Amino acid sequence: MTGRRAILRKAPIWRAILRTTPMRLTLRLALVFTLISIAGFGATWWLADREFREAVEETLEQRIESLAGAGDADAIARAVFDAARRTDGEHMILRYDRGALSIGNYRGPLPEGRLREALLEDDDNDVEGSYLLLTEQARGGLLTAGQEASALRNLREAFLQVLVFTLLPTILLAALGGVVMARRAARRSAAIDEALARLTGGDLSARVAQVPGPPDDLTRIGAGLDRLAAAQEASVSALKQVSADIAHDLKTPIQRLSVLLEQAAARAPEIAELDKARTEAEGIVATFHALLRIAQIEGGSPRARFAPVDLGALARTLAEVYEPAAEESGRRLALTLRDAAWVQGDRTLLGQVLANLIENALRHGAGPVELTVEGATITIADHGPGIPQAEREPVLRRLYRLDRSRSTPGNGLGLAMVDAVVKLHQGQLELHDNQPGLKVTVRLERGKPPASGVA
Ligand SMILES: Nc1ncnc2c1ncn2[C@@H]1O[C@H](COP(=O)(O)OP(=O)(O)O)[C@@H](O)[C@H]1O
Ligand SMILES: [Mg+2]
Structure with missing residues (x-):
């Protein structure tokens, strides 16, 4: 029972939190929110970008149209020359290329294509940065107009910043809220977990009693x-x-x-x-x-009769009682006391525990029987056939006996009684392999001697 609870506590806390319904819901909602935000921002940005490009394209088209309308190739070259002189290359470039001739406020290389975005640089004309370029055929030459397009990049960056600055805090806050809710839920379900662990551990009196928090x-x-x-x-x-x-x-x-x-x-x-x-x-x-x-x-009724019991004295008495019987069958009963403690309990019932275990060691075991009291722990060991691992639990049931013991006297109630008494004292009963033989350990809780100092 206590072991099970320890296991519940030992699981890493983050994993326990991740495995709660509120945390999973929060994470899913945060994911959905992120996807919707990205989709929304993406669509808005795409529309704004297209709008901007269309507006720039229209401006460039008008500019090229008016220049191309100047007349023949020479007239266009003159018009471009004049216009380029009056135009600041930082904002707009104009250029006319015809054979070896190249006129305008930008002298650098131009990428191929009709409408495109390109990085241009020409220190003489203050041209530096990203430009949206439009090129059309005009009288055997190529007429190009370009508008500085850093606004386009700024727009993109602004969108990204808005996305990050709204989305990150939202996700962080959602995750934080999820953790808080999950911890609350974990605290609340811990009461249920604990009651379940005790119930499955055989304590049918365990109850949840109250789940902390509002009714739900x-x-x-x-x-x-x-x-x-x-x-x-x-x-x-x-x-x-x-x-x-x-x-x-x-x-x-x-x-x-x-x-x-x-x-x-x-x-x-x-x-x-x-x-x-x-x-x-x-x-x-x-x-x-x-x-x-x-x-x-x-039924627990004798607990009212609990009083301080001197385990050492009790073991000595029982050892004296069983010594003759042991000797009669050529066996030895050795008693060892190490710092034997007082426990709070029922002397008669604890004596019955010792009697049943010694009797078992004499009846079902072989070789010397070692009875040890160390603090509040009693150990009884023999060197007989022992009890196989698989039978150590059923052997505590009422009327259960190993097949090989069917012909020996007894009723299969001795260990059931031991188990009941140990449970009544809230102690632990363990059956181990003594290699060979059986070693039974009864762990009780250390109590205080009576105030008068007499048993
Ligand atoms: N010291 C022991 N060594 C080997 N087997 C044992 C020992 N103690 C108990 N057992 C086995 O456990 C069974 C149950 O013991 P118990 O409940 O005391 O019933 P009983 O002694 O009346 O048979 C025994 O029948 C025996 O098969
Ligand atoms: Mg017995």
């Missing part, structure tokens, strides 16, 4: 999730109640049956089956008892 679709989803979890919790607890009820109702008649069998066995000792039947009935009673006890522990 997220709030509705949170409320829906809570209703679903409540329904799930209710049906699971109903199921548990039913099994507890069955165990409870059958316990008494089976207990009576066990007593009757005992009496019958005493009266007819020659019938060996009666004794076996009595042992079976006692096993069933023990199973029902354990089932009810686990249900009770899972």
Whole structure:
């Protein structure tokens, strides 16, 4: 559960933000806005550019027409000469080329073509820059008029600047807004994520409770999730109640049956089956008892009885209790205490945990059994066959036993009980490979010794 939450937090923050609905919407909108802006500006610029060119072209055409109307080639040459003298090359150039003859206020090279834009330079006539040129045939020569066209370039630059200066801030602001909204949304959905992680981790009491912020679709989803979890919790607890009820109702008649069998066995000792039947009935009673006890522990009721428990003293007691049994079967039970802590808990239940784990090590394991208490962590290790990785989780379920253990005494409730008690104490239960053997670790939370200093 905590691990899952840690994973949620570990994802890079920018990726988490990029993966939110508001951020994606913002980015898409910004893209659409950019495309529309570019298209709009492009179209406007294209229209303005065309308008300008047409206006210039008309001016140039008129100029050429009036010069060409001067008469024959010599008359045109004179007219161009006169007009060019009165015209500032910085704004307009005029030129007449006929064979080797070239007259006008621009002497530099001219590119081919009718209407074109070209970069011209002629220091003598103050010609420098971009010109829009129009050239027409006139009496065996070429008559050219050109107008300075930096306005055209200025127009282009102005459009580009407007585009950049309106678009960049807009995109930046949109992205910023998106990040802010995404962070808010992430904060809001974190409540739902967390509840989901806890629910899937098995904590059916987890609820979203409240999604921060004003009521909207997220709030509705949170409320829906809570209703679903409540329904799930209710049906699971109903199921548990039913099994507890069955165990409870059958316990008494089976207990009576066990007593009757005992009496019958005493009266007819020659019938060996009666004794076996009595042992079976006692096993069933023990199973029902354990089932009810686990249900009770899972109900959480004994938590009110929590008190400081000295783990070291508890382990010592249990080790003493099981030492004879271990020795009887030629095994050794070694106890190691390292800075054994006090924990807040139920002494009887914690003792049951130790008893179940030691019993398992003696019954299912082999070699010496090592019981260690280090701080608030208890470890019980043996050198038997262990439990394969795939079975370490199911083995915590009620009544689950490995196939090889079917013939050994027991009911498959020992580890389920351990799990329930550890959960009740909000500790962690881990099953590891002891290479060979099983190593069970129970991590509890360090508590304080009682104020009086006595257990
Ligand atoms: N120390 C151990 N070494 C090997 N297998 C074990 C050990 N402890 C438990 N197991 C396996 O886990 C199963 C479940 O254990 P448990 O819940 O205590 O039930 P029980 O001991 O009544 O069979 C056992 O039946 C056994 O197969
Ligand atoms: Mg057991």
